[in-house]
Amino acid sequence: MRPEIQFPAxxxxxxxxxxxxxxxDCILLIDKDLKIIEINQQTCTxxxxxxxxxxxxxxxxxxxxxxxxxxxxICQGMGENANWKGKLNGLDGSGEVFPIExxxxxMGLDDQIHCFVIVRDLRAYTALKESxxxxxxxxxxxxxxxxxVMSSIEKEKTxxxxxxAHKIETLLFPALDRIRKEPSKDMQNSYLDIxxxxxxxxxxxxxxxxxxxxxxxxxxxxxxxxxxxxxYSSKDxxxxxxxxIETIQTHRKxxxxxxGLHGRKTSLYSFLxxxxxxxxxx
Numbered sequence: 001m002r003p004e005i006q007f008p009a010x011x012x013x014x015x016x017x018x019x020x021x022x023x024x025d026c027i028l029l030i031d032k033d034l035k036i037i038e039i040n041q042q043t044c045t046x047x048x049x050x051x052x053x054x055x056x057x058x059x060x061x062x063x064x065x066x067x068x069x070x071x072x073x074i075c076q077g078m079g080e081n082a083n084w085k086g087k088l089n090g091l092d093g094s095g096e097v098f099p100i101e102x103x104x105x106x107m108g109l110d111d112q113i114h115c116f117v118i119v120r121d122l123r124a125y126t127a128l129k130e131s132x133x134x135x136x137x138x139x140x141x142x143x144x145x146x147x148x149v150m151s152s153i154e155k156e157k158t159x160x161x162x163x164x165a166h167k168i169e170t171l172l173f174p175a176l177d178r179i180r181k182e183p184s185k186d187m188q189n190s191y192l193d194i195x196x197x198x199x200x201x202x203x204x205x206x207x208x209x210x211x212x213x214x215x216x217x218x219x220x221x222x223x224x225x226x227x228x229x230x231x232y233s234s235k236d237x238x239x240x241x242x243x244x245i246e247t248i249q250t251h252r253k254x255x256x257x258x259x260g261l262h263g264r265k266t267s268l269y270s271f272l273x274x275x276x277x278x279x280x281x282x
Contacts, residue, residue: 026119031112034059034075046121049093059117064089064097071102075115078106090119098123172199175215187219214275216258224251229272 026046029038036059044051047062060068067088074084083105090100099122106115172195179191194214217225227237234252238245256262261271 026117026121028059028117028119030059030115030117032114034072034115037114043119046119047090047092048096053093062090062119064091075104075106078104078115080106080108080113082106087122090121099126171215178215184219187222190222191215214259217255221251221255221258224248225255225272228269229275231269 023040023042026043027040028036028043030036036054036057039051039054041051043054047054054062060071063071070088074086078084083103085101085103087099087101089097091097101120101122103118103120104115105117106113108114175191175195179188179195182188182191191214214222214225223241224237227240232240234245234248238248241248252268256268259268259271261268
């Protein structure tokens with residue numbers, strides 16, 4: 001059993017005062033009238049006031065006015081050796097109101113009633129709490145934004161899937177049926193080249209409208225498209241094919257209609273020059 005060490009009263013007082021000065025919290029001793037009779041250096045730092053101004057002052061003066069009566073009621077209502085802990089608002093020498101946590105111990109000292117008070121400055125804690133709340137709110141907003149983006153992408157993907165399925169069903173399948181019935185091998189090859197180009201287009205999210213109108217062209221119209229791509233004029237084509245220029249003009253009109261150019265200012269040559277080269281049709 002360790003022997004009990006006895007210190008003189010002066011030594012206890014010295015140790016107690018040393019503890020007061022090294023504490024990171026404000027430590028105060030107040031009498032029954034709430035007069036401050038002892039403080040540590042941290043109290044001066046927290047409340048931004050010199051030692052002389054705080055010592056012998058009313059403890060209530062260190063609180064926000066609306067909390068002063070609250071503190072008085074708390075201290076008056078405490079019995080001997082009672083404890084109280086809670087949060088109020090402090091008031092420093094610059095007039096700034098700030099949150100504090102109080103721990104009060106009521107006790108008898110030298111046959112008098114005193115209160116031992118520990119004051120903890122909550123400014124840093126409150127700032128950190130608010131910062132964490134903002135970060136949490138920002139993360140939630142980011143989550144909601146990301147969820148909306150993902151939902152939008154999913155809807156867009158669903159829309160693209162439906163668009164691809166619609167174009168395959170309404171355009172490519174009929175074109176394949178027509179190729180199956182086409183007796184000319186060269187014509188079949190030309191149609192297949194066109195379909196191949198548009199199938200590749202499906203993987204590029206439809207950079208332009210499918211030129212599936214080519215499938216609806218007759219053999220004669222395909223021939224004329226071939227010559228137009230090569231830079232032949234209507235007169236040159238008429239001479240080459242030994243047909244009238246009026247027939248060529250009729251063909252051109254039908255071609256524009258089948259390719260969706262009717263009523264548009266785009267020239268047939270400009271449109272064809274940007275498309276896959278059409279082979280010679282026998």
